[in-house]
Each structure stands twice: as structure tokens, then as C-alpha cells.
Amino acid sequence: MHSKIGNRIMLIIFIAFCFIWVMWFFVEPYVVTDNNENREKSARPSLAMSNYAEYPSQYEEYLNDTLPFREWFISLNNKIDFYIFKKSTSDSVILGKEDWLFLKDTLADYQRNNLYSEQELAQIAADVQTTQKYFEDQGIEFIIFIGPNKSSIYGENMPEKYEVNSGASRTEQVVDYLTRTTDVRIIYPEMELRQVKEEYPDLQLYFKLDTHWNYMGGYWGTKPLLRELGVELEDFAEIQYREINEPDFIWNGYDLANMLGLADALNQDINYELEGYSSADVTYYGNPRDNIDYFNGMFRVSSNAEDQRKVFLARDSFGQAMIPYLGASFKEVVSVHREGFKFSKTLVENENPNVFIYEMVERSGWDLINYISWPE
Amino acid sequence: MVFSSAVFLFIFLPIVFGLNFVIKKEYSNGLLLVASLIFYAWGEPYRVFLMLAVILINWIVGRLIGAHEGNKKRIFLVIGIVCDLAILGYYKYAGFFASLINRIIGEDIVLVPSIALPIGISFFTFQAISYIVDVYRGDTEPAPKLVNMALYISFFPQLIAGPIVKYRDINKQIEEREITWIKVSRGFRRFIYGLAKKVLISNVLGLCVDTIYSYDISLIDCRTAWIGALAYTFQIYYDFSGYSDMAIGLGQMFGFRIQENFNYPYLSKSITEFWRRWHISLGSWFREYVYIPLGGNRKGKIRRYINLFIVFFLTGLWHGADFSFVLWGLFHGFFSMIERKSLNVLNRFKIVSVVYCFIIVNFGWVLFRADNTLTGIRYIARMVMPWRHPDIGIPTWNYMDYKTLFVGICAVLGMGILKVFVPEKISSAWKESSLEAMYCLILLILSLASIASNTYNPFIYFSF
Numbered sequence: 001m002h003s004k005i006g007n008r009i010m011l012i013i014f015i016a017f018c019f020i021w022v023m024w025f026f027v028e029p030y031v032v033t034d035n036n037e038n039r040e041k042s043a044r045p046s047l048a049m050s051n052y053a054e055y056p057s058q059y060e061e062y063l064n065d066t067l068p069f070r071e072w073f074i075s076l077n078n079k080i081d082f083y084i085f086k087k088s089t090s091d092s093v094i095l096g097k098e099d100w101l102f103l104k105d106t107l108a109d110y111q112r113n114n115l116y117s118e119q120e121l122a123q124i125a126a127d128v129q130t131t132q133k134y135f136e137d138q139g140i141e142f143i144i145f146i147g148p149n150k151s152s153i154y155g156e157n158m159p160e161k162y163e164v165n166s167g168a169s170r171t172e173q174v175v176d177y178l179t180r181t182t183d184v185r186i187i188y189p190e191m192e193l194r195q196v197k198e199e200y201p202d203l204q205l206y207f208k209l210d211t212h213w214n215y216m217g218g219y220w221g222t223k224p225l226l227r228e229l230g231v232e233l234e235d236f237a238e239i240q241y242r243e244i245n246e247p248d249f250i251w252n253g254y255d256l257a258n259m260l261g262l263a264d265a266l267n268q269d270i271n272y273e274l275e276g277y278s279s280a281d282v283t284y285y286g287n288p289r290d291n292i293d294y295f296n297g298m299f300r301v302s303s304n305a306e307d308q309r310k311v312f313l314a315r316d317s318f319g320q321a322m323i324p325y326l327g328a329s330f331k332e333v334v335s336v337h338r339e340g341f342k343f344s345k346t347l348v349e350n351e352n353p354n355v356f357i358y359e360m361v362e363r364s365g366w367d368l369i370n371y372i373s374w375p376e
Numbered sequence: 377m378v379f380s381s382a383v384f385l386f387i388f389l390p391i392v393f394g395l396n397f398v399i400k401k402e403y404s405n406g407l408l409l410v411a412s413l414i415f416y417a418w419g420e421p422y423r424v425f426l427m428l429a430v431i432l433i434n435w436i437v438g439r440l441i442g443a444h445e446g447n448k449k450r451i452f453l454v455i456g457i458v459c460d461l462a463i464l465g466y467y468k469y470a471g472f473f474a475s476l477i478n479r480i481i482g483e484d485i486v487l488v489p490s491i492a493l494p495i496g497i498s499f500f501t502f503q504a505i506s507y508i509v510d511v512y513r514g515d516t517e518p519a520p521k522l523v524n525m526a527l528y529i530s531f532f533p534q535l536i537a538g539p540i541v542k543y544r545d546i547n548k549q550i551e552e553r554e555i556t557w558i559k560v561s562r563g564f565r566r567f568i569y570g571l572a573k574k575v576l577i578s579n580v581l582g583l584c585v586d587t588i589y590s591y592d593i594s595l596i597d598c599r600t601a602w603i604g605a606l607a608y609t610f611q612i613y614y615d616f617s618g619y620s621d622m623a624i625g626l627g628q629m630f631g632f633r634i635q636e637n638f639n640y641p642y643l644s645k646s647i648t649e650f651w652r653r654w655h656i657s658l659g660s661w662f663r664e665y666v667y668i669p670l671g672g673n674r675k676g677k678i679r680r681y682i683n684l685f686i687v688f689f690l691t692g693l694w695h696g697a698d699f700s701f702v703l704w705g706l707f708h709g710f711f712s713m714i715e716r717k718s719l720n721v722l723n724r725f726k727i728v729s730v731v732y733c734f735i736i737v738n739f740g741w742v743l744f745r746a747d748n749t750l751t752g753i754r755y756i757a758r759m760v761m762p763w764r765h766p767d768i769g770i771p772t773w774n775y776m777d778y779k780t781l782f783v784g785i786c787a788v789l790g791m792g793i794l795k796v797f798v799p800e801k802i803s804s805a806w807k808e809s810s811l812e813a814m815y816c817l818i819l820l821i822l823s824l825a826s827i828a829s830n831t832y833n834p835f836i837y838f839s840f
Contacts, residue, residue: 004808005809005810005813006807006808006809006810006811006812006813007557007558007561007562007808007813008561009810009813009814009817010561010562010564010565010813010816011557011560011561011564013564013813013816013817013820014560014561014564017390017564017820018389018390018393018394019390020386020390021386021390037832037833037834037835038834038835039833039834039835052421053421053422055421056377056383056418056419056421059383060381060382060383063382063383063386063387064382064831065831067382067386067828067831068386069828070828070831073821073824073825073827073828073829074825074828074829074831074832076821076822076825077822077825077826077828077829078829078832080822080825081779085777085778085779085782086777086778087777087778087779089829090834161771161773258834259834261829261832261834
């Protein structure tokens with residue numbers, strides 16, 4: 001009798017397993033399944049003579065994206081790996097100390113083992129100067145802004161096992177080279193942000209669960225840029241701020257948590273809402289925070305700021321946390337994703353800005369700095 | 377299609393089992409045959425016709441053998457074996473032999489073909505050969521229907537990775553079998569154990585092994601070499617035995633009893649015993665269709681050693697068209713031969729013998745896994761001569777983490793340690809208990825979770 005109970009239970013488990021699609025049919029409407037993978041899910045293929053050999057792999061791709069209870073299984077597996085084995089469930093994410101997550105792509109920058117050769121530095125300088133001349137010939141101010149990687153500011157939370165070479169980082173190397181050999185205006189607020197950390201240890205300038213800086217990091221990072229452009233925001237002592245739990249992009253969530261497949265479990269982080277940094281009235285025409293098309297494309301910000309200049313911000317995702325402060329400082333800011341579907345030389349010429357800011361995150365490299373490579 | 381894939385677990389198995397459950401018994405063989413052909417065609421959409429050709433050839437040969445006597449019978453047998461070996465030889469060994477000829481001659485006079493190996497060809501051709509030989513010997517009648525023969529060759533539980541089933545062991549079951557709820561229950565339990573072995577143990581250890589073996593040999597120190605060797609020893613065991621468990625379990629669910637293929641091989645006290653516990657069906661095949669026909673141990677000591685040499689040579693060659701596999705086979709053959717004199721001693725000092733055998737097998741797996749023989753030998757050198765290769769290597773965390781360590785410990789316990797030390801009373805009470813059923817449910821959920829997590833493929837932001 002005792003052994004039969006075990007066999008009966010196994011049979012019930014098998015029958016339930018066979019009916020897993022039926023169970024899913026009833027459960028699915030009540031399960032929230034956000035697309036945290038940031039890709040289009042595979043479509044169901046049709047079998048035809050033309051795709052007879054490829055059909056199995058196409059079908060498996062489709063099935064892999066639509067398995068019953070898929071997100072639940074992924075969450076279970078990744079929670080076990082993350083919480084019990086302290087293991088990153090993504091090849092792209094490093095588990096740091098104190099629940100800090102880092103993007104593995106930034107590891108070479110952090111370890112300082114990817115320095116440029118003299119030849120490469122010279123090429124970067126040449127490309128930068130080509131672009132600088134292009135803008136200055138049109139009477140447009142040109143300035144480069146580099147948003148530091150999270151590990152450049154919060155490196156103390158990286159795992160000890162990653163050794164750091166002495167000497168400059170690749171970005172410090174480039175900034176130093178460009179400063180010495182060219183007259184290009186370049187802002188890399190690494191030192192400023194580290195000083196803020198020292199001075200205000202209770203402030204968290206970057207997300208723990210996301211690659212980006214938050215609006216507090218954006219405020220402090222944008223200040224040196226604005227100073228270079230002759231604009232001062234209100235002093236921090238005059239600013240009111242409150243903590244909120246929102247990523248830079250609502251449609252993306254916390255990107256590193258997503259990559260771990262743990263968006264449901266790792267969903268508490270620190271961002272800020274700042275007020276009082278400017279007295280200008282600001283109007284947004286499009287909001288990339290909750291609309292991906294504005295993020296990938298372009299949007300505008302206008303204000304009644306004293307500075308009448310029009311700024312063209314050729315950005316990546318790090319530019320998002322700078323927008324409130326740039327938008328409040330200039331008459332108009334046109335924000336365009338540098339690798340998006342809108343960015344082109346024609347657009348820049350049509351907008352005819354007074355200032356062109358080339359904003360890039362530290363890890364992205366210099367491949368696109370030469371305007372000749374930009375879409376027409 | 378593989379057993380640990382989503383398409384097999386969520387689509388193929390429930391549908392095939394369900395259909396087999398509802399249709400009339402006389403159509404069951406046809407259904408299972410069609411299902412098996414779909415199973416094979418899923419991974420080999422064109423080579424499925426090759427397998428059908430093997431089935432047809434051997435069925436015809438079997439009928440011809442059964443219908444004739446004397447020389448004609450022998451001729452048909454030879455034709456059948458030559459056809460089977462020619463197919464296997466072409467797809468698996470043509471490139472190897474062409475390269476070998478060129479190497480011997482010293483120039484590339486023979487074109488070296490690049491032929492993709494059809495999945496499972498080593499298994500189904502061996503099953504085909506065993507069928508026609510058994511018919512020739514009178515051990516079994518020729519299959520009464522083509523569908524019976526086809527199902528025997530292509531039956532999906534054992535098609536891709538064995539066990540190598542002999543027709544005489546399964547023919548009665550093809551003609552008449554019963555599916556009971558107990559068989560389904562026990563079969564599914566066995567399947568879950570196999571799935572867990574593959575997904576939760578073998579795949580995890582495999583990540584560690586792949587990382588270590590990707591390093592240049594000059595970076596491998598003693599510690600790393602031993603970790604890589606041990607990890608692979610358990611990876612291959614849990615992968616292969618896990619697959620056999622799934623095959624046996626699936627067979628049971630459809631009313632078939634497939635013979636065991638592994639019997640805690642790492643508890644063996646000698647290499648001789650190892651080959652009675654590891655891939656039992658392959659050892660049995662070579663013994664019955666090569667060793668014994670060559671004379672076995674009935675023609676004197678020298679002939680016995682020659683026969684053993686041939687068997688182990690062929691065993692190594694069967695595993696892969698490369699000299700490293702041949703060398704691995706001969707490595708086992710060498711120890712098998714020298715043990716002949718010492719089997720009594722080995723049986724007397726059990727723990728020492730088990731350790732001895734485990735170390736030899738472990739070294740053998742290094743030769744099996746390494747990119748080439750020289751690298752394998754250099755690897756073993758690093759294992760046994762640590763003073764010559766001081767700790768110059770890679771930090772352990774580069775290839776190993778807490779999960780690998782935990783799984784490694786489970787792997788060691790599961791290789792037979794628990795079986796030896798857990799009292800019989802407890803293991804009997806555990807077997808088929810409700811507690812074991814819950815344990816299996818947990819294993820199933822964890823396995824499905826692992827399989828699902830491999831489908832997760834995120835990008836940092838939405839690509840446009």
C-alpha cells in the first residue's frame with residue numbers, strides 16, 4: 001500500500017504534466033508577462049516545402065519563447081542561482097558587493113587592460129578634430145560629453161577577484177590625449193562624481209540594478225557640462241529632492257535585473273525627483289521615459305530659460321538623466337539618439353543648433369565620433 | 377530532437393503518449409514508428425531517408441537469410457553486414473581514412489571528404505547488424521512485418537544514444553505488450569531521474585569542463601587539471617547514463633522493457649569489471665558479435681590478447697573517427713589485459729581496487745576529451761607531476777563557482793556512494809514512496825526551470 005501511493009502520485013504528476021498546456025490555457029490570462037528580454041518574440045512558423053529543413057529550428061525558437069509557465073520557470077531557476085549559489089544568471093552581468101550589479105562589457109575599462117595605442121589615439125584625435133571643424137565651420141559650438149561607467153564611480157563594489165591595473169583608464173587616457181593635442185571641449189565628470197560621493201555618502205548616484213546613473217547622478221554629471229557652456233544650476237543646498245523607485249526608462253525597467261531574468265524579484269532601487277535646480281518653466285514634446293519611440297528617435301524640450309541657445313544633444317541612453325537639467329538651462333534642446341532612426345547630418349543641419357553636444361557613455365568607444373560616418 | 381528539449385517534453389511526449397493511449401492496440405506499432413521517424417527527421421530532415429534505407433535493406437536481408445540455408449544464407453549475411461558497415465564507414469570514417477592514407481603516403485592524393493555524421497548512425501547500424509546476425513544464427517525469426525523491424529531500428533527512446541537493443545530481446549514486446557499504470561508511473565520516474573542527471577548535473581559540470589579545456593595547456597596547473605578531469609569524468613557519466621535512464625523510462629512508459637546500460641561503473645574494481653558496468657549494451661554487442669566469433673578466450677592466451685586488442689581497438693574507433701578515441705580504447709584494453717593476472721588481488725582489496733580503477737578511468741577520459749592525444753598526455757602529466765607545473769594557472773573562480781561545487785558533490789554521492797552507505801531498509805522504504813514522488817516532482821520542476829532559463833535571451837534595450 002505504501003509503495004503504491006508513491007506510484008499513484010507519480011502517475012498524477014505525469015498526467016498533470018501531459019495537460020500542462022491545458023493548465024496554462026486557464027492560468028495565462030491571469031499571469032502578467034512583461035517582455036523583459038527587449039526583443040521581438042519569435043513568430044509561429046508555417047511548414048512548407050521551402051522551409052522543410054529549417055522548420056524544426058524555427059519551430060523550436062517559437063516554442064522556446066512561448067513555453068507554458070516560461071517566465072515562472074525562468075524566475076525560479078534564476079532565483080536559485082542568484083540567491084542560493086550567488087551566481088550571475090547572465091554572461092553579461094557581474095554580481096558585485098552589496099547587491100550592486102555591473103555590466104560585463106565595462107570590465108575591460110574597469111581593469112584598465114584595454115588602453116589605446118599611440119596610433120589609435122592619433123586616429124581618435126583626427127576624427128574628433130574633423131567633426132569639430134565641421135561644426136565650427138557652421139558656427140556651431142561643439143562639445144563632447146562622456147558619461148562614466150558605473151564601475152568607474154562605484155568600483156569599490158566590484159568583486160575583489162577582478163584586479164585593476166595601475167595607471168590611467170582608457171577614457172582617462174583619451175581625455176588626457178585630446179586635451180593635450182587638440183582644443184576640443186571635452187567633459188568627463190569622473191572626478192566630480194567621485195567627489196560628490198565623498199561629500200554626500202548618503203546619495204546614490206547610479207542605480208544598483210541598472211547600468212545607468214539616476215537623476216541625481218545626472219544632475220551632478222551635467223553640472224560640469226553646463227559650467228563649460230557658461231550655465232550654472234542652483235546650488236545643491238537649494239535643491240529639494242525625494243527618493244523614488246523608478247528606472248530611467250519605465251518601458252525598460254532595471255536593465256541589469258532584466259538580463260538576470262529577475263525583474264520580478266530585483267525591482268527596488270533608488271532614483272530621485274529633484275526640484276528647485278532651475279526657475280525656468282519647461283515643456284516636453286515627447287517623453288522617452290515611458291515611450292520607447294521617443295527614446296530611439298527624437299524629442300524636444302523648450303523652456304523660458306535666459307540662455308537663448310538651441311542645443312542639439314546627440315545622445316545615447318545616458319543622456320536621459322541629463323535632460324531635465326539641460327532642458328531647463330536652454331531655450332530649446334533637441335534630443336536625438338545617435339544610433340537611432342532619426343539621427344542624420346541632414347537633421348542636424350535642418351535644426352541648425354547653436355550648440356552640438358556629442359554625448360556618449362564611457363564604454364561605447366569612439367567609432368562614431370567622425371561625422372563622415374553619420375547617416376546623410 | 378533530444379529528450380531534454382522543450383519540443384520533446386512539452387509537445388512530442390504528451391502527444392505521442394496520449395495518442396498511443398487512445399488508439400487501438402493493433403495500430404500502436406504504426407503510431408510509434410511514425411512518431412520515431414518524426415523524432416529522427418526533426419534533427420535529420422533528409423538523413424531520415426538513409427535510416428529508412430538501412431531498415432529496408434536489413435529487413436530484406438533478414439527475410440532472405442531466413443528463407444535460405446547453407447552458403448546462400450552466409451552470402452546474404454555478408455552482404456547485409458557489408459552494406460551496414462559501408463554506410464557506417466562512409467558517413468563516419470571516410471574522412472578519417474582518407475586523411476590517414478594521405479598521412480601515410482606523405483601527400484594529399486586522396487580527397488578528404490567533409491561528411492556530416494548522421495545522428496545515431498553508430499547505434500542503429502549496430503542494431504541492424506545484430507538483427508541479421510541473430511536471424512542467421514537462428515536466435516530469432518525474421519521480423520514478420522516490416523513495421524516491426526522498422527520500429528525495432530528506429531524506436532525513439534533508444535535511437536539516438538542507445539542502449540543498443542538486440543532484436544531477440546524486444547521482438548516479443550513489439551508483437552505483444554501491455555501498458556499498465558504502474559509501468560507508466562515507474563517509467564516516468566526513471567525518465568525524471570535521467571532528465572535531472574543530464575540537465576542538473578551533467579550540463580552544469582560541462583560548463584566547467586568546457587572552460588578548462590578551452591585554455592591553452594601551458595596555463596593548466598595540477599589543481600586545474602584534476603578539477604577538469606574529475607568534472608569531465610562525472611559529466612560524461614551523468615550525461616550518458618542520464619540519457620539511458622530516460623530511454624529506459626520512456627520505453628517502460630510505452631510497455632517496453634529495455635535492458636540496463638549502466639550499473640554504477642565508478643564502483644568497479646577493475647577495468648574488466650568497468651566494461652561490464654559502463655555502456656553495458658555496447659560491451660555486450662562487441663562480446664557477442666566480435667570477441668566470441670573471433671574465438672574469445674577459447675583459442676589460447678595469445679589469441680585471447682589479440683582478440684581483446686581488436687575489440688578495444690574497435691570500441692575506441694566506434695566512439696569517434698580519431699586516433700585519440702582509438703588510443704583511449706587501447707588504453708582500456710591494455711589495463712584490461714594486464715589485470716588478467718591480478719583479478720583475484722583486485723577483488724580482495726576492494727577499496728584500493730576501486731580507487732585504482734577510478735584513477736585509470738579518469739586518465740582515460742582525459743585522453744577522450746582532449747583535443748588531441750598529445751594534449752591529453754600533457755594534461756595527464758600535469759595531473760601526476762605537480763612539481764613540474766607549479767601554480768601558474770588560472771584562478772579557480774574563472775571556471776568554477778558554488779553551484780559547480782555543489783553539483784560536483786552531488787555527482788560524487790550519486791555515483792554509488794549513497795547506494796553503498798545507505799542501509800537497505802531505508803532505500804527500500806524510500807523506493808516508490810510518496811516522499812520519493814515529491815522528490816521526483818522537485819527534480820522535474822528544477823529540470824524544466826533549467827531548460828526554460830536557457831531560452832531566455834535578453835538584450836540590454838529593445839533593438840530597433
